[in-house]
Amino acid sequence: MQPEAVTDKTILITGGAGFIGSHLASTLVSDNDVRVLDNLSTGHRSNVPDGATFFEGTLLDEDTLAIASDGVDLIFHEAALVSVQRSVEDPLTSHEINTRGTLNLLEAARKADARVVLASSAAIYGQPEHVPISEGDPKSPTSPYGLDKLTIDHYARQYHDLYGLETVALRYFNAYGPGQTAGDYSGVISIFCDQAERNEPVTVHGDGKQTRDFVYIDDLVQANLRAATTDAVGTAYNIGTGTSVTVRELAEVIIEVTDSHSEVTHTDGRNGDIRHSEADITAARTDLEYEPSVSLREGLKRTAEWIRKE
Numbered sequence: 001m002q003p004e005a006v007t008d009k010t011i012l013i014t015g016g017a018g019f020i021g022s023h024l025a026s027t028l029v030s031d032n033d034v035r036v037l038d039n040l041s042t043g044h045r046s047n048v049p050d051g052a053t054f055f056e057g058t059l060l061d062e063d064t065l066a067i068a069s070d071g072v073d074l075i076f077h078e079a080a081l082v083s084v085q086r087s088v089e090d091p092l093t094s095h096e097i098n099t100r101g102t103l104n105l106l107e108a109a110r111k112a113d114a115r116v117v118l119a120s121s122a123a124i125y126g127q128p129e130h131v132p133i134s135e136g137d138p139k140s141p142t143s144p145y146g147l148d149k150l151t152i153d154h155y156a157r158q159y160h161d162l163y164g165l166e167t168v169a170l171r172y173f174n175a176y177g178p179g180q181t182a183g184d185y186s187g188v189i190s191i192f193c194d195q196a197e198r199n200e201p202v203t204v205h206g207d208g209k210q211t212r213d214f215v216y217i218d219d220l221v222q223a224n225l226r227a228a229t230t231d232a233v234g235t236a237y238n239i240g241t242g243t244s245v246t247v248r249e250l251a252e253v254i255i256e257v258t259d260s261h262s263e264v265t266h267t268d269g270r271n272g273d274i275r276h277s278e279a280d281i282t283a284a285r286t287d288l289e290y291e292p293s294v295s296l297r298e299g300l301k302r303t304a305e306w307i308r309k310e
Contacts (some may be wrong), residue, residue: 001289003225007031011073012114014059014105015079016052017043019180020119020172023217024076024224025052037068037230038079059101066219069108074228075107077118080149084123087145098148099155106159106167115166116156117227118219120236122173122213122277124150131211132280135238142148142272160234168227170220173240176300177217189214189300192251193307196260206269208248213240213278216299219292223284232287240279241292249291253297258304 009032015021016036026049028034034052036061048054057064059079069075080098081087102118109116112176123146124139141147156167176189195202223239245253251264284290294302 001291003032003222003289004229006074006225006228009033010071011035011074011076012037012069013041013076013078014038015077017045017047017054018078019177020175020217020220021076021078022047022049022179023221024078025049027221027225035068035072037065042082045144058097060096060243062104065104065108067107067115069112072112072114075105075109075114075116076224076296077102080119082145084143084145087143087148090216091144094148096146099151102152104157106155106165110159110163113165113234115228116159116168117152117224118152118156118167118169120153120156120169120171121146121149122171122238122240122279124153124171125277127274128276131244131276132242133278133280134237134280135236135283142274149209157234157236158225166233168230169236170223170227170231170239171279172220173213173215173238173277175217175220176214176266177303179217180303188212188247189250189254189303190307192254193258193300193304196254196258196262197307198305199261202251202255202262203267204247204251204264206226206265206266206273208246208251208264210247210273211276211278212247212250213242213244214250214290214296214299215240216294216302218294222293223288223290226288226290230288235287237284237288237290238279238281239284239290240281241296242279243296244276244278245296250296254300254304257297257301275303278304
């Protein structure tokens with residue numbers, strides 16, 4: 001079942017020049033007045049689709065935020081400092097960008113009476129007691145980034161409860177797809193694909209038996225569109241696939257779909273690495289009618305093809 005169409009709205013997408021935000025902007029721009037707010041620290045101006053209005057700045061720039069959010073009906077909040085490692089090295093900056101920036105955004109949304117669909121994260125759960133992880137499970141973040149995301153996840157629902165603001169928090173598991181570039185802080189799939197395309201060793205941290213739930217960008221966009229139109233506001237949902245794969249298996253499938261001559265090699269494990277992660281998406285299926293539609297193998301093929309063209 002297709003999500004209800006989002007049309008004739010004035011929409012602000014924070015982080016709209018980045019990976020997830022730019023896919024949302026491209027999906028929505030033909031039928032809506034789309035605005036993008038991004039400081040281009042990790043995103044690229046070329047990712048912003050023609051027809052969208054671009055504002056360069058951060059959520060800490062309250063004047064720019066006020067102009068960008070004036071009169072909007074709907075906000076997709078994707079902007080963040082997403083690096084766990086950087087948050088550990090500089091927790092104050094992580095807090096400013098992720099927590100204070102989101103508070104500024106929620107205040108702007110309150111003035112505009114705009115619905116907010118907010119990007120939360122599986123990082124809020126920390127080391128889970130069991131998998132799959134459901135929304136009510138314990139939350140023990142292992143990094144300032146995870147703590148920031150947990151804080152804004154709570155703020156989103158508090159703004160609904162206190163002020164009647166329509167909010168939906170989406171707890172993304174491991175996102176991937178075309179447009180996600182390989183680098184120090186990007187997703188493991190983009191890094192593995194880049195190594196495989198170059199026929200370099202595909203490097204797996206630790207024994208490779210750690211598991212992850214990888215969700216393709218089209219399904220993340222689907223989840224956001226459903227959250228934009230649902231009556232089930234003031235709550236939070238896991239967004240993944242409900243299945244997981246070991247990192248070693250992931251590397252092997254990527255070598256297959258890229259016809260690479262690479263071999264898998266193992267490096268030292270990373271301190272604090274989450275051992276197992278998999279989303280229980282029962283609530284999203286029930287309330288949002290969300291259903292992941294792209295298999296891991298198909299998603300990896302599409303991602304590898306994009307990397308090859310790039």
